[in-house]
Amino acid sequence: MSHEIDWTEYASDGFYDELVAAPGEPREIARTLLADIGALGGEELAARQEAADVSIKEMGISFTVYSEEGGAIDRAWPFDVVPRVIPLREWQRVEAGLKQRVLALNLFIDDLYHEQKIITDGVFPREVLAKSVNFREQCMGVNPPLGIWAHVCGSDLVRDADGTIYVLEDNLRVPSGVSYMLENRMVTKRVLPEIFEHYAPLPVDDYPSQLFDTLAALSPRPADYPEVVVLSPGIYNSAYFEHSYLAQQMGAELVEGRDLFVDDDDCCYMRTIDGPARVDVIYRRVDDLFLDPEAFRPDSALGVPGLMRAWKAGNVALANAPGAGVADDKVVYAFVPEIIRYYLDQDPIIPNVPTYRCMEPDALKYVLAHLHELVVKPANESGGYGMLVGPASTAAEREVFAEAIKKDPRNYIAQPTLKLSTVPTVVKKGIEPRHVDLRPFILSADRQQVTTGGLTRVALRKGSLVVNSSQGGGSKDTWVVSEDVPGEPMASSRDAAERQSQTQD
Amino acid sequence: MLSRVAENIYWLARYIERVEDTARLVSVNANLLLDLPRGIAPGWKPLIDISGANELFEEHNKDYGERQVVRFLLGDRRHGGSIISALTAARENCRTIRDIVPREAWEQLNGLYLFASDHLQEGSTKSGRHRYLRELIASVQGLNGLLDGTMLHDQGYEFLLLGRYLERADMTSRIADVRSGTLLPEADELRPFDTIQWVSVLKSLTAYQMYRRSEQIRVQRGPVLRFIFHSDSFPRAVRYCMETVRTGLERLPQSDPALRTLGRLARSLDAVQLESLSHIELHDFVDELQDGIAQLHQEIATIWFLPLPEPPAAEDS
Numbered sequence: 001m002s003h004e005i006d007w008t009e010y011a012s013d014g015f016y017d018e019l020v021a022a023p024g025e026p027r028e029i030a031r032t033l034l035a036d037i038g039a040l041g042g043e044e045l046a047a048r049q050e051a052a053d054v055s056i057k058e059m060g061i062s063f064t065v066y067s068e069e070g071g072a073i074d075r076a077w078p079f080d081v082v083p084r085v086i087p088l089r090e091w092q093r094v095e096a097g098l099k100q101r102v103l104a105l106n107l108f109i110d111d112l113y114h115e116q117k118i119i120t121d122g123v124f125p126r127e128v129l130a131k132s133v134n135f136r137e138q139c140m141g142v143n144p145p146l147g148i149w150a151h152v153c154g155s156d157l158v159r160d161a162d163g164t165i166y167v168l169e170d171n172l173r174v175p176s177g178v179s180y181m182l183e184n185r186m187v188t189k190r191v192l193p194e195i196f197e198h199y200a201p202l203p204v205d206d207y208p209s210q211l212f213d214t215l216a217a218l219s220p221r222p223a224d225y226p227e228v229v230v231l232s233p234g235i236y237n238s239a240y241f242e243h244s245y246l247a248q249q250m251g252a253e254l255v256e257g258r259d260l261f262v263d264d265d266d267c268c269y270m271r272t273i274d275g276p277a278r279v280d281v282i283y284r285r286v287d288d289l290f291l292d293p294e295a296f297r298p299d300s301a302l303g304v305p306g307l308m309r310a311w312k313a314g315n316v317a318l319a320n321a322p323g324a325g326v327a328d329d330k331v332v333y334a335f336v337p338e339i340i341r342y343y344l345d346q347d348p349i350i351p352n353v354p355t356y357r358c359m360e361p362d363a364l365k366y367v368l369a370h371l372h373e374l375v376v377k378p379a380n381e382s383g384g385y386g387m388l389v390g391p392a393s394t395a396a397e398r399e400v401f402a403e404a405i406k407k408d409p410r411n412y413i414a415q416p417t418l419k420l421s422t423v424p425t426v427v428k429k430g431i432e433p434r435h436v437d438l439r440p441f442i443l444s445a446d447r448q449q450v451t452t453g454g455l456t457r458v459a460l461r462k463g464s465l466v467v468n469s470s471q472g473g474g475s476k477d478t479w480v481v482s483e484d485v486p487g488e489p490m491a492s493s494r495d496a497a498e499r500q501s502q503t504q505d
Numbered sequence: 506m507l508s509r510v511a512e513n514i515y516w517l518a519r520y521i522e523r524v525e526d527t528a529r530l531v532s533v534n535a536n537l538l539l540d541l542p543r544g545i546a547p548g549w550k551p552l553i554d555i556s557g558a559n560e561l562f563e564e565h566n567k568d569y570g571e572r573q574v575v576r577f578l579l580g581d582r583r584h585g586g587s588i589i590s591a592l593t594a595a596r597e598n599c600r601t602i603r604d605i606v607p608r609e610a611w612e613q614l615n616g617l618y619l620f621a622s623d624h625l626q627e628g629s630t631k632s633g634r635h636r637y638l639r640e641l642i643a644s645v646q647g648l649n650g651l652l653d654g655t656m657l658h659d660q661g662y663e664f665l666l667l668g669r670y671l672e673r674a675d676m677t678s679r680i681a682d683v684r685s686g687t688l689l690p691e692a693d694e695l696r697p698f699d700t701i702q703w704v705s706v707l708k709s710l711t712a713y714q715m716y717r718r719s720e721q722i723r724v725q726r727g728p729v730l731r732f733i734f735h736s737d738s739f740p741r742a743v744r745y746c747m748e749t750v751r752t753g754l755e756r757l758p759q760s761d762p763a764l765r766t767l768g769r770l771a772r773s774l775d776a777v778q779l780e781s782l783s784h785i786e787l788h789d790f791v792d793e794l795q796d797g798i799a800q801l802h803q804e805i806a807t808i809w810f811l812p813l814p815e816p817p818a819a820e821d822s
Contacts, residue, residue: 057619058615058616058619059612059615060611060615234601235600235601240600244600244601244602244603247604248603248604248605248608251604252604253507253510254603254604255507255509256509258509258811259507259509271507271508271811272506272508273507273508273511273660273757273758273808274758275758
């Protein structure tokens with residue numbers, strides 16, 4: 001008989017823990033889960049973790065990382081068996097907030113590529129648009145089906161020390177991770193079947209069919225059965241696993257640029273063994289600038305010459321639409337609350353992380369005075385480049401940044417350093433808190449749908465806040481659970497052991 | 506069906522078949538050598554002759570010793586025909602068509618690859634080899650069974666069959682050629698060993714038992730050649746493979762040029778009197794057959810696969 005896990009020894013000092021309110025004191029929604037996991041005991045939990053790792057290797061759930069010499073390598077997807085739990089009522093509010101946000105963002109993008117009323121009305125500064133690297137002149141005046149530009153949005157949510165959930169950023173170009181959300185659920189069902197069954201979290205499995213419906217709704221030939229394809233840069237892309245997974249789950253063709261061509265009739269076709277076949281909707285997982293060498297980078301071999309021509313003519317739908325990325329610019333992010341108020345006349349349901357826009361004199365003054373406690377981000381960089389993390393910086397670094405900000409205040413935003421919430425996570429010596437974020441996916445076409453929960457990413461290294469999978473991050477299954485069926489703890493560890501032996505019989 | 510997908514399925518099947526054929530070959534050769542007297546045993550070189558990779562082999566190995574040959578065929582990543590290379594290529598191919606291939610088949614292939622690379626060391630030893638190869642063969646059979654039993658039998662499946670049976674026809678003819686051409690002189694006193702060798706040819710194709718059932722005659726050169734080239738009911742015989750390829754081609758669009766090439770190939774196969782061919786003539790015939798198979802592959806690629814990217818236009822001089 002293995003030792004029960006002692007939750008009184010679990011402490012997430014100063015951080016908000018998603019499952020444990022204080023040492024030995026579970027959150028109401030996680031009360032039975034912690035009891036069940038505790039009853040499994042450390043050894044059994046470690047065994048389940050190992051079973052999960054083996055499963056993932058066998059199922060070929062992988063992601064691709066690049067190395068300087070070796071090219072691309074496939075790595076098994078790092079996964080932790082302890083799920084993160086979100087109460088249904090809280091989730092419903094978040095879901096409403098995400099729908100509101102993406103609805104407003106779509107109106108905003110459409111406006112930017114047409115009359116730009118929000119600029120004329122003085123709500124959104126023209127110079128911010130002028131500085132946007134993801135704004136595409138080529139898209140001016142285009143009318144995509146249903147007026148929607150961002151059909152698939154992955155927004156990153158974080159929870160701060162006081163328990164408030166914030167939107168950290170919106171990914172509107174080619175957001176990834178949803179396949180891992182689905183695979184995490186599958187693995188969890190395999191390795192923690194009795195606990196899963198006992199808890200009955202809301203299902204996530206219908207995402208691929210929702211995605212297909214979203215895409216099919218964009219078809220220029222609604223009378224026919226639409227030909228939907230997933231466009232991938234190919235096997236060496238880090239998200240290739242996801243591209244093939246989604247194509248498989250939707251029953252859509254997985255294509256690469258060389259499989260497609262645009263003919264003189266401005267329609268897009270794929271090369272099949274029966275000859276050319278018309279394509280109606282492309283779920284593209286290739287960045288804007290590589291989509292069409294005629295319209296963007298002429299040196300790109302990933303795209304399809306003439307694709308923009310076919311798209312503008314309305315003969316093929318692209319999801320996400322080219323140019324939709326204009327709304328995941330960091331300075332644009334800082335304006336999302338205003339964007340929601342302007343287009344929907346509503347207050348935002350989920351707040352932004354408090355953000356100082358250095359272009360505003362008061363904000364600039366505050367930022368310069370508080371550099372040591374803020375994170376400063378330039379508008380047009382990504383992947384953490386050119387950032388200042390105040391608490392970890394030297395006086396000299398702050399000096400350099402202060403000069404840069406003063407020189408071009410419009411190019412910078414600043415945010416307080418966040419204290420990401422934690423979730424109990426399996427480690428060598430038992431269980432410890434690790435920081436997490438959450439990426440739900442929001443689908444928009446004729447209607448909006450949000451994934452149940454989303455992908456929880458976890459920083460597996462102690463104390464780390466980096467949840468990115470290529471930098472030692474992993475993931476967890478995310479359970480949205482109704483408070484109305486709290487259930488009783490399943491059993492003592494002795495019963496658990498008996499049950500174990502029964503299943504073996 | 507996308508042209509690129511058709512191409513990938515076709516190659517997936519060829520690589521998988523190559524794994525099984527190579528495993529069989531190594532396994533049977535090891536058994537054969539145990540049965541033959543040292544003086545006349547052909548050793549391990551014929552296996553490299555079959556693979557046609559002598560040049561590459563000699564670049565990296567001093568002699569055709571057992572250890573070197575087995576390592577080369579099982580685990581040398583520089584050799585495209587080695588089991589590990591074929592599995593790597595099959596896995597890469599399968600990765601790009603995971604939307605077409607049933608999930609269980611992908612998992613089986615992935616598991617097979619992991620097994621083959623994790624246990625390569627054991628597989629290269631005399632004592633571990635048998636189990637290793639048996640496991641590989643069984644896994645490939647399992648994989649083929651999964652594909653046959655769970656994949657849509659649509660156009661994609663036809664390409665799977667084309668790849669599998671073209672590769673198999675190629676391998677069967679190579680085995681017959683090398684085994685009959687280089688092994689033993691046709692001398693009376695060597696008759697008992699001659700039989701053993703022809704038994705080994707049959708066994709490397711898992712054909713021994715079926716030969717017995719079908720031919721009901723003792724094992725000798727003529728009937729064996731007839732069986733492995735001309736049988737239309739033994740699934741590793743060249744004619745059987747060709748007939749399966751024909752059925753596949755007939756179900757695919759625009760297949761006329763390929764069917765014509767296949768027709769020529771089949772007619773020359775039918776016309777040949779195998780028993781009366783000398784070693785040299787048999788060798789020439791197999792050469793011709795292999796050219797035909799290569800031509801058929803070319804035909805298939807031209808009709809259905811993605812066109813190669815156009816070479817940059819040459820500047821006028």
